[in-house]
Amino acid sequence: MEKVKGELLYEGKAKKMYAVRGRPQEVWVEYKDSLTAFNAQKTGSFSGKGAINAQITALLYQRLKDNGIPTHIIENINDHEMICEKLRIIPLEVVTRNRLAGSTAKKLGKEEGTPLRAPLVEFYYKDDALGDPFISDDQAMLMGAVENRQDLEVLKTKALAINKVLRAEFEKAGLELVDFKLEFGRNDRGEIVLADEVSPDTCRLWDLKTGEKLDKDRFRRDLGRVEESYQEVLQRLKEKSK
Ligand code: ADP
Ligand code: TMP
Ligand code: ASP
Numbered sequence: 001m002e003k004v005k006g007e008l009l010y011e012g013k014a015k016k017m018y019a020v021r022g023r024p025q026e027v028w029v030e031y032k033d034s035l036t037a038f039n040a041q042k043t044g045s046f047s048g049k050g051a052i053n054a055q056i057t058a059l060l061y062q063r064l065k066d067n068g069i070p071t072h073i074i075e076n077i078n079d080h081e082m083i084c085e086k087l088r089i090i091p092l093e094v095v096t097r098n099r100l101a102g103s104t105a106k107k108l109g110k111e112e113g114t115p116l117r118a119p120l121v122e123f124y125y126k127d128d129a130l131g132d133p134f135i136s137d138d139q140a141m142l143m144g145a146v147e148n149r150q151d152l153e154v155l156k157t158k159a160l161a162i163n164k165v166l167r168a169e170f171e172k173a174g175l176e177l178v179d180f181k182l183e184f185g186r187n188d189r190g191e192i193v194l195a196d197e198v199s200p201d202t203c204r205l206w207d208l209k210t211g212e213k214l215d216k217d218r219f220r221r222d223l224g225r226v227e228e229s230y231q232e233v234l235q236r237l238k239e240k241s242k
Helices: 049-066 102-108 137-142 149-172 226-240
Strands: 005-011 015-020 026-031 034-037 042-045 073-078 081-085 092-100 114-125 175-182 184-186 192-194 203-207
Touching: 005 026, 026 049, 049 073, 049 081, 049 149, 049 226, 092 102, 092 149, 102 114, 114 137, 114 149, 137 149, 149 175, 149 192, 149 226
Parallel strands: none
Antiparallel strands: 005 015, 015 026, 026 081, 034 042, 073 081, 092 114, 092 175, 175 203, 184 192
């Protein structure tokens, strides 16, 4: 039977989450055209942005699934909507860095793009009112973000495994995955599953040859050609996956 969109459960900065009628374990995810940065202090949008991010996420999550890494996507409805497994989101933004850029480069006084000997995984506490602060493992435990320390290790191991697959995928598209943010949630069986999205909103992507930025930093830093860059990432990923 065809699935039917139910009531709006939540509207975020980049997506709307709806119920799926008669299917309490699922959510209907609609990607929006809005673009925000710095905890929504800066806002913008362009037509088709939601569709680009949804298609990039669908393509990459399929690749992760092919590599034995479970994700929340159940089915793609159209270019900007998908049905996902409804999860209890773990309130941690799991950031993996292959080079130092952005906040950690600034904090440590390192040049943007400083290479790392091994990927670095960091946790940020998901709380808009606090500005999603960096937290230590002990602080994550203190805040009850996860049930036990083993869960933090599972998140790190999963992030590193996902990094391997995504890095290779972007490399084939002529892009370097500098860093990215993941969210995970727990399903009814207690399993930790990859949630949310992976897109130019949530990654730093640099052209392998020129170093040109092709991600949300173009919007954050007023570099121009935001829409063209998002489109280019999708085009390149589609091209090489043919
Ligand atoms: P934000 O809440 O930061 O503005 P979005 O606009 O992307 O972000 O909203 C999506 C929301 O849905 C986020 O809060 C995210 O944690 C949550 N989410 C993502 N995937 C799932 C899922 N499979 N089940 C339940 N919630 C999810
Ligand atoms: P940062 O360098 O600003 O900490 O960002 C690290 C990565 O995480 C970068 O690829 C952008 C992504 N990110 C999000 O997806 N959401 C956020 O709220 C922030 C701050 C970063
Ligand atoms: N995701 C955050 C926001 O939408 C911050 C960022 O990506 O810069 O405000």
